[in-house]
Amino acid sequence: MTTVAVAGAGSWGTTAAVMLSGRSSVGLWVRRSSLAATIASTRRNPTYTGDLDIPIAIAVHDDGQVAFAGAELVILAVPSHGLRLTLRELSPSIGADAIVVSLVKGLEQGSHLRMSQVINQEVPGRRVVVLTGPNLVQEIIAGLPAASVSVSADADAAVVVQRLFASDSMRVYTNGDVIGAEIAGSLKNVVAIAVGMGDGLGVGDNAKAALITRGLAELTRLGVALGASAGTFSGLAGIGDLVATCSSRLSRNRAFGRRLAMGLTPAEVQAETAMVAEGVRTSSAAVALASTVGVEMPIASVVADVIAGRLSATEATDRLMKRAVGDERHGFAG
């Protein structure tokens, strides 16, 4: 049995721990002692995973040093803005041979780094795997079928993670394009906020499809400029994740956009929920990152303007619709 430690008891972290339990020896690190105690005694994490059973075989720790000591596989499932400090705290406990798996989709504010870059800085020398794809976690909890991609520059590590997560209901593919997977995984959340705003304002399915088309072109352009393979964006990690996030009512980022369309401010929407809509922070980081490689990001720029309070959702949607259906410069019609 592989020894696995999961950092983060949000919905994805808790679910990942449950998915691997039985097949691996799993420890779940829960920073808040009170939550750790609740999970350990009730075997539920109601805020994040509802009535999902958390098997007693999963060891629940509030001490990261204990949770991570000796883990062959370290799964990171914290919000993107907390990743660096989490790693700094845990790095002494992460073995030199451990495989580090990132479930985190976002870009670091300020540095505009992808999550695997943050991992490489804070725990250098470890093999890093990004697990991504159309994986709305509520559906995975419900046992519905899904597909995912295990992405790593180290092909062996990608296969280890593939085998670990694969099940009857979860098929896992491998891919070597970490840049593409992380850019797609981060930016799709930004597009989903834009689609959510359009949805809330009733723009219709034709316009939303045009926006998704343009969104895929925007994130492909950025990825390719940063060294990614365009093919990644045509696969599950690209269009697959983008379509799931933009069309599902379960998507936090789309829901965030819909709430903005109802007239709430970004701060008001954020205050409503314990969950993190990663696209909120990623939008401005993506614009800044894109400017370093000279790529225009019309959708991300508009979303960043809304998050910063410079545009209302209505103004933003007007602008996005005009661009989505009206700007031929980028030739995205093919």
Add this chain to the structure above:
Amino acid sequence: MTTVAVAGAGSWGTTAAVMLSGRSSVGLWVRRSSLAATIASTRRNPTYTGDLDIPIAIAVHDDGQVAFAGAELVILAVPSHGLRLTLRELSPSIGADAIVVSLVKGLEQGSHLRMSQVINQEVPGRRVVVLTGPNLVQEIIAGLPAASVSVSADADAAVVVQRLFASDSMRVYTNGDVIGAEIAGSLKNVVAIAVGMGDGLGVGDNAKAALITRGLAELTRLGVALGASAGTFSGLAGIGDLVATCSSRLSRNRAFGRRLAMGLTPAEVQAETAMVAEGVRTSSAAVALASTVGVEMPIASVVADVIAGRLSATEATDRLMKRAVGDERHGFAG
């Protein structure tokens, strides 16, 4: 003013006539005399376009020879299975310099020809333009924004059609890849039937996104094998139209799949509605066409099996889900 004749008073034909009226001199050919009389007197076509006003400037004809004589632009908006006979009937009235615009999305049964190929056979020598994209017609009738692509081997003809259809709410791009546009436009209906079945059986948004990803790969493979540009499939005519058709409740083909999932036979679903779900006929033609170029069509094959009564919707969805999330051979994950 350009003189335009529209063949077919279904939802798209009627709507196109209304869109162009005022800017062009428009005649609408309605084969059924009784429907022609109703439209001419009530200025409504309730079965297909509800309470959309049909301006009195639109001349309504039940005689095709009269409707088409002298038209500079001929718009074809009949079901794919009726196109060849319609053209045969009208060809003497279609001028040698007329631009022929196809709004028809399908493949001819038996011959497996694309619609522009049928047009070239029946009215040879005319410039042909395909108008396609995410254009759910009920939304266009409602005045919601949309984008479309005017596709022709003749760049001038594509621009004529672009200018004719462009409006504040409809932006029109141009593209020269007729094969790609027609393969994408036909096959997306087949994928939508598959997604509709999955939707009716509650497979979830993760699995539907995986199916759409695989569907895009399937229709790109076929298109490229037939000489299309892969880029067309990443644009509005490809992913744009596919996403709109697969995600909208307004899509006839998705609705067809959902009804199959409720246990109705294909014949029963077909009997329910006056509208044509083009994916029904296209599925088997696509499989036959693909076999001529050695391309596997797992989704189209399963849909064709359901239409032919060889598989139930439940069996089909099981198979599609296993393939969508479980078959690594095609490497569609990127």
